[in-house]
Amino acid sequence: MKQTGNRTLNLIVIFSLFVTVLATVISLAFFRNRLRTLTAPVNGPVSYDRHYAFICDNPQDNFNNAVFRAASEEFEAGGDYLEFMGKNLNIPYSRYELMKIAINARVDGIIVESDDSEEMTQLINKAAEGGIPVITMGTDNASSHRNSFVGFGYYDLGQNYGKEILKEIKDETQTVLVLMRQDTENSAQNIIFQGIRDTINKSESSRYFRLRTLAVSESSTFGAEESISDLIMGDEPLPDIMICLSELYTNCVAQALVDYNRVGETSVYGFYTNRTILEDIRKNILTATVTVDTAQMGRYCADAVREYKEYGFVNEYLPADIKVITASNVEHYIDREVQGVE
Amino acid sequence: MNKGKQISVQNKLLLSYTVTSLLVIIVNIVMFVSINNITDSLNRAYETNVLINVLTDSLEMVQSSMTEYLNTKSSDSIEGYYDHEQKYRDDLQAVIDSGTGERLYSSIELGGSGSAMLEDIKNLSETYLNIATDTVQSKRGRVVEKYNVSYEEAEEIYGYINSYIYSLNNEQFRYNSENYAALRDSLRYLEMVTIIILIIVAVINIVCTTVITKNIMDPVQERELMMESHLKDAELKYLQAQINPHFLFNTLNAGAQLAMLEEADRTYDFIQNMAAFFRYKIKRSDQETTLREEIGLVDNYIYILNVRFSGEIHFEKDIDEDCVNVAVPGMILQPIVENAVNYGVRNIDREKLIRLSIYKKDGCIEAEVTDNGAGMSQSRIDEVMSGSVSENPVMKDSNGVGLINVISRLRLFYDIRDVLEIISEGEDRGTTVRIHIPFSGEDD
Numbered sequence: 001m002k003q004t005g006n007r008t009l010n011l012i013v014i015f016s017l018f019v020t021v022l023a024t025v026i027s028l029a030f031f032r033n034r035l036r037t038l039t040a041p042v043n044g045p046v047s048y049d050r051h052y053a054f055i056c057d058n059p060q061d062n063f064n065n066a067v068f069r070a071a072s073e074e075f076e077a078g079g080d081y082l083e084f085m086g087k088n089l090n091i092p093y094s095r096y097e098l099m100k101i102a103i104n105a106r107v108d109g110i111i112v113e114s115d116d117s118e119e120m121t122q123l124i125n126k127a128a129e130g131g132i133p134v135i136t137m138g139t140d141n142a143s144s145h146r147n148s149f150v151g152f153g154y155y156d157l158g159q160n161y162g163k164e165i166l167k168e169i170k171d172e173t174q175t176v177l178v179l180m181r182q183d184t185e186n187s188a189q190n191i192i193f194q195g196i197r198d199t200i201n202k203s204e205s206s207r208y209f210r211l212r213t214l215a216v217s218e219s220s221t222f223g224a225e226e227s228i229s230d231l232i233m234g235d236e237p238l239p240d241i242m243i244c245l246s247e248l249y250t251n252c253v254a255q256a257l258v259d260y261n262r263v264g265e266t267s268v269y270g271f272y273t274n275r276t277i278l279e280d281i282r283k284n285i286l287t288a289t290v291t292v293d294t295a296q297m298g299r300y301c302a303d304a305v306r307e308y309k310e311y312g313f314v315n316e317y318l319p320a321d322i323k324v325i326t327a328s329n330v331e332h333y334i335d336r337e338v339q340g341v342e
Numbered sequence: 343m344n345k346g347k348q349i350s351v352q353n354k355l356l357l358s359y360t361v362t363s364l365l366v367i368i369v370n371i372v373m374f375v376s377i378n379n380i381t382d383s384l385n386r387a388y389e390t391n392v393l394i395n396v397l398t399d400s401l402e403m404v405q406s407s408m409t410e411y412l413n414t415k416s417s418d419s420i421e422g423y424y425d426h427e428q429k430y431r432d433d434l435q436a437v438i439d440s441g442t443g444e445r446l447y448s449s450i451e452l453g454g455s456g457s458a459m460l461e462d463i464k465n466l467s468e469t470y471l472n473i474a475t476d477t478v479q480s481k482r483g484r485v486v487e488k489y490n491v492s493y494e495e496a497e498e499i500y501g502y503i504n505s506y507i508y509s510l511n512n513e514q515f516r517y518n519s520e521n522y523a524a525l526r527d528s529l530r531y532l533e534m535v536t537i538i539i540l541i542i543v544a545v546i547n548i549v550c551t552t553v554i555t556k557n558i559m560d561p562v563q564e565r566e567l568m569m570e571s572h573l574k575d576a577e578l579k580y581l582q583a584q585i586n587p588h589f590l591f592n593t594l595n596a597g598a599q600l601a602m603l604e605e606a607d608r609t610y611d612f613i614q615n616m617a618a619f620f621r622y623k624i625k626r627s628d629q630e631t632t633l634r635e636e637i638g639l640v641d642n643y644i645y646i647l648n649v650r651f652s653g654e655i656h657f658e659k660d661i662d663e664d665c666v667n668v669a670v671p672g673m674i675l676q677p678i679v680e681n682a683v684n685y686g687v688r689n690i691d692r693e694k695l696i697r698l699s700i701y702k703k704d705g706c707i708e709a710e711v712t713d714n715g716a717g718m719s720q721s722r723i724d725e726v727m728s729g730s731v732s733e734n735p736v737m738k739d740s741n742g743v744g745l746i747n748v749i750s751r752l753r754l755f756y757d758i759r760d761v762l763e764i765i766s767e768g769e770d771r772g773t774t775v776r777i778h779i780p781f782s783g784e785d786d
């Protein structure tokens with residue numbers, strides 16, 4: 001009987017000590033693990049073989065950010081690092097200045113949202129002289145020594161708009177207003193417009209459409225929004241069809257239509273996708289949006305730089321796919337957006 | 343055995359306290375090491391902050407001394423320029439060395455963007471210093487157009503570097519803030535863990551102590567202690583009675599001799615029996631004896647009583663001789679017989695009969711005292727068995743050991759609750775007291 005008591009006591013002591021030791025070890029292990037995850041900065045230290053620069057006009061632009069994300073992932077997978085130039089700086093440098101910084105910092109390659117200006121041409125050429133490969137993205141600078149252009153066919157884009165507009169045919173003549181940037185350095189929108197015009201003119205129903213353009217004034221910082229509000233707010237009847245050639249215009253037009261209660265008075269064709277644009281299509285505020293596969297563009301940019309580094313040459317032009325999103329297929333894109341897929 | 347157990351209890355207490363204390367110590371050590379690690383990493387990060395600030399200062403000195411030279415072309419300023427240039431290179435190297443010192447600055451406590459920025463600063467600085475040196479050289483060589491152009495270029499890059507350093511410092515600050523928040527959270531968590539473990543350890547200690555101390559007073563030990571106390575109780579009662587036996591015993595011996603001299607044989611026998619009775623009582627009251635001796639005592643007792651009461655008690659014995667050598671506690675049969683005489687047969691008018699039987703049954707030896715006397719009611723039996731009857735320790739005509747004392751001693755000795763039973767069919771129908779003596783089959 002005494003032995004049984006002793007055995008029970010031993011069991012209790014051993015068991016409780018075991019439980020305590022176990023609890024201690026588990027909680028300390030959990031603590032150390034927690035400490036590790038907490039002290040690691042959000043974008044933890046990285047080691048990389050090569051250091052590339054990504055330069056764009058507007059670092060806040062969703063389109064540019066989407067391209068950057070895809071390219072960055074592609075570089076990261078290969079052990080390289082892509083720096084979004086100007087994003088962490090306290091001064092909002094222009095892309096020309098950022099080009100100078102990248103050249104002087106002797107990066108291994110530059111991906112730049114270019115334009116047709118002479119200054120950009122010179123900077124690209126200077127980089128090329130310094131042995132830094134330059135890939136233009138979105139907007140080309142064909143006269144420079146850039147190694148490759150990753151973009152989309154602007155003419156194609158215009159044709160896509162044109163085809164969509166032709167579906168709106170009615171018995172009467174309709175006005176089509178294309179909102180364009182008041183920006184002479186950017187030939188891209190002219191090519192898009194050309195695509196729209198040619199598609200409509202070549203069709204049999206061209207007489208039912210009258211094309212107009214409107215240069216949106218961006219003279220002040222929030223000028224675009226003001227100009228578009230003025231247009232929608234005015235007493236004149238709205239054009240039957242509106243085409244917005246930027247993400248910003250698309251958002252502004254949709255918001256203004258809702259604000260001034262003029263939804264349904266005009267068919268709006270937007271550019272690019274974001275959550276708001278997709279929701280607006282679902283609510284029939286926007287008729288459709290034409291967008292480019294940004295993930296594909298990002299991958300093409302990374303591939304182009306790498307290919308040039310490795311083989312010394314690369315395709316001059318890498319076009320990304322163009323997609324049209326309407327109310328009929330918008331749910332699919334919203335689902336992907338929710339799941340975090342570009 | 344007793345000593346061995348004490349050591350093991352001591353060891354157990356020691357073990358439980360040692361292990362729990364060790365746990366507390368380990369928890370504390372881990373806590374301190376963790377805090378030290380966090381503080382170290384914060385310190386390192388701040389060190390980089392300090393180095394970056396120094397870098398800003400020395401870059402400014404380079405720029406200002408260059409500007410001064412371009413303005414004055416003094417030999418002091420050119421010396422100052424070269425000194426500051428060298429200092430800037432050293433400071434830059436110090437910042438880079440706070441990382442790996444190689445092209446990759448991954449071990450610097452910075453995010454990916456921070457590492458890339460530091461590389462940009464390093465390369466921009468090299469370009470800047472080259473252009474600045476070019477500018478100074480051109481000024482010396484009086485190539486006016488060239489130094490004007492390269493001065494502008496140097497100033498532009500100087501602006502970029504400053505902006506980068508400023509932004510890097512910001513990044514660093516953001517990272518440090520994150521770390522600080524993490525440190526605070528971790529400390530809070532650690533605090534909770536420590537408190538919980540301390541509570542668990544305290545509870546375990548309490549449980550261990552309770553269990554161990556309870557174990558010291560286990561039932562066996564408790565029984566031994568009670569047995570001892572009952573014996574002491576019996577001893578006390580006998581001490582009260584002992585004055586008489588000693589005196590009587592000596593006196594009786596003298597009486598026996600006198601009877602022998604006078605050839606009074608019956609008187610001699612009587613006195614001898616009395617002497618034997620009291621001798622036994624003195625000798626056997628507190629130790630083990632055999633059933634045989636107990637029976638002998640009963641014989642003495644009955645003989646004495648029959649002389650007193652002119653042989654009116656009929657005593658019968660039915661003894662299995664195989665059973666009489668078994669060891670029993672002393673003074674168990676005589677008190678029962680005395681009880682049978684005093685409460686059973688004394689006041690009846692019919693023939694007074696007492697019967698003592700010893701026999702084996704179901705592996706036990708049964709010692710049975712039966713009388714044909716007054717009998718007992720069931721409630722009275724229950725009272726006696728539960729010990730709730732108060733007994734006068736030294737009753738008139740009693741030798742002082744009551745039935746309840748016998749029952750308690752038997753129970754303690756054999757550790758069996760039902761070691762004794764009292765059977766009576768009711769008033770005036772006699773009583774049987776039966777003792778069940780556990781019997782292993784071998785006599786002592």
